[in-house]
Amino acid sequence: MNAIVFDHVSKHYGDVLAVDDLSIAIEPGKTVALLGPNGAGKSTSVNLLLGLLKPSRGTVAVHGRTPDEAVKAGEMGAMLQNGALIPELSVKELIDLVRRLYPRPLDLRQILELADLTDLAGRRANKLSGGQAQRVRFALAVAGAPRILLLDEPTSAMDVESRLRFWASMHDYAAGGRTVLFATHYLEEADEHSDRVIVIARGRLAADGTAAEIKAGAGDHTVSFLIGEQPSAGLDRLPGVSAVEVADGTVTLRTADSDATLAGLYRGTTLDVRELRLSGADLEAAFLALTKES
Ligand SMILES: Nc1ncnc2c1ncn2[C@@H]1O[C@H](COP(=O)(O)OP(=O)(O)OP(=O)(O)O)[C@@H](O)[C@H]1O
Numbered sequence: 001m002n003a004i005v006f007d008h009v010s011k012h013y014g015d016v017l018a019v020d021d022l023s024i025a026i027e028p029g030k031t032v033a034l035l036g037p038n039g040a041g042k043s044t045s046v047n048l049l050l051g052l053l054k055p056s057r058g059t060v061a062v063h064g065r066t067p068d069e070a071v072k073a074g075e076m077g078a079m080l081q082n083g084a085l086i087p088e089l090s091v092k093e094l095i096d097l098v099r100r101l102y103p104r105p106l107d108l109r110q111i112l113e114l115a116d117l118t119d120l121a122g123r124r125a126n127k128l129s130g131g132q133a134q135r136v137r138f139a140l141a142v143a144g145a146p147r148i149l150l151l152d153e154p155t156s157a158m159d160v161e162s163r164l165r166f167w168a169s170m171h172d173y174a175a176g177g178r179t180v181l182f183a184t185h186y187l188e189e190a191d192e193h194s195d196r197v198i199v200i201a202r203g204r205l206a207a208d209g210t211a212a213e214i215k216a217g218a219g220d221h222t223v224s225f226l227i228g229e230q231p232s233a234g235l236d237r238l239p240g241v242s243a244v245e246v247a248d249g250t251v252t253l254r255t256a257d258s259d260a261t262l263a264g265l266y267r268g269t270t271l272d273v274r275e276l277r278l279s280g281a282d283l284e285a286a287f288l289a290l291t292k293e294s
Pocket residue numbers: 013016017018036037038039040041042043044045185
C-alpha cells in the first residue's frame with residue numbers, strides 16, 4: 001500500500017486555486033522532495049496531508065486512511081514553518097512532553113541524539129538561536145516515531161553547517177524505512193537529499209522523477225572548448241547541437257546528446273580542441289524550464 005496518495009486533489013482559498021487536480025502516489029520508505037517556487041502550493045499540500053486543510057475536490061490518503069485517522073494513530077510527524085515552541089520549558093522538558101502524547105514514542109535520549117540536541121537539553125526554548133529552534137522542531141516531529149515525516153522548508157533558518165547536520169539527522173531517521181516528504185525551493189537540497197523529486201508549479205504537477213531523470217529531461221548539456229583563431233563554421237551541424245556560442249576564443253555548444261557531439265567533433269572535424277569541458281544539465285535549468293510557463 002502507498003504511504004501517501006493524492007487523488008485528483010484541488011484546494012481553493014476563495015478565488016485562489018492553490019492546488020489544482022494534483023495526483024501523486026508515494027511508496028513507503030522513500031524520501032521525496034516537493035519542489036516548487038513561492039506560491040506553488042507546497043505548504044497547502046503539506047497541510048492537506050496533515051488534515052489541517054480539507055480538499056475542495058479529490059481525496060488524500062495516508063496508508064489507506066484519512067489524514068485525520070493517520071494523525072490520531074500517531075503515524076505522522078510534521079515540522080511546519082515557524083511552529084511555536086513553549087518558551088518556559090527546557091528543550092528536554094518540551095520534547096518529553098510531546099513524546100508522551102504518542103503511543104510508541106522514541107526514547108528521550110535517542111531523540112536528543114538524533115536532533116543533535118544533547119548539549120542543549122537543559123536550555124530554555126526562548127534562549128535558542130533560529131537554527132537551534134529548528135532542530136527542536138525536528139525533534140518534536142520525530143518524537144512519536146512516526147512512519148511518515150513531513151518537513152515544510154525545514155532548513156530555512158539554518159546556516160550551512162546546521163543544514164549539513166540537519167540532513168544527516170533526516171537521513172538517519174529515514175534509514176529505518178520511514179517515508180519523508182520535504183517541501184523546499186532549494187534545488188540543491190532536492191537534488192542531494194531525495195530519492196524522488198515532485199515539482200509543482202501553480203498547484204499542478206510539473207514533473208515527477210529522480211533528480212537525474214528531471215535533469216535529463218531538460219536536455220541541456222554543454223560542451224565547451226578553446227578554439228582560438230580556428231574557424232567555427234559548421235559546428236552547428238554536429239550531432240545533437242542546438243546552439244553555438246563563440247566568445248573570446250571559447251566555443252560553447254548546447255547539445256541534447258553530448259556523446260554524439262563529441263564523436264562528431266573528433267571524427268568529423270580537424271579542429272585542434274583544447275581545454276574541453278562537459279557539463280550536464282543542472283536541476284536549476286530543468287526547474288526553470290518546467291515552472292516558467294502555463
Ligand atoms: N490562507 C490562505 N488564504 C488565501 N490564499 C492562500 C492562503 N494560503 C495560501 N494561499 C495562496 O495559495 C497559493 C499556494 O500557497 P502555498 O503557501 O501553498 O505555496 P508554497 O508553495 O508553500 O509557497 P512558499 O514557497 O512561498 O512557502 C499561493 O497563491 C498563496 O498566496
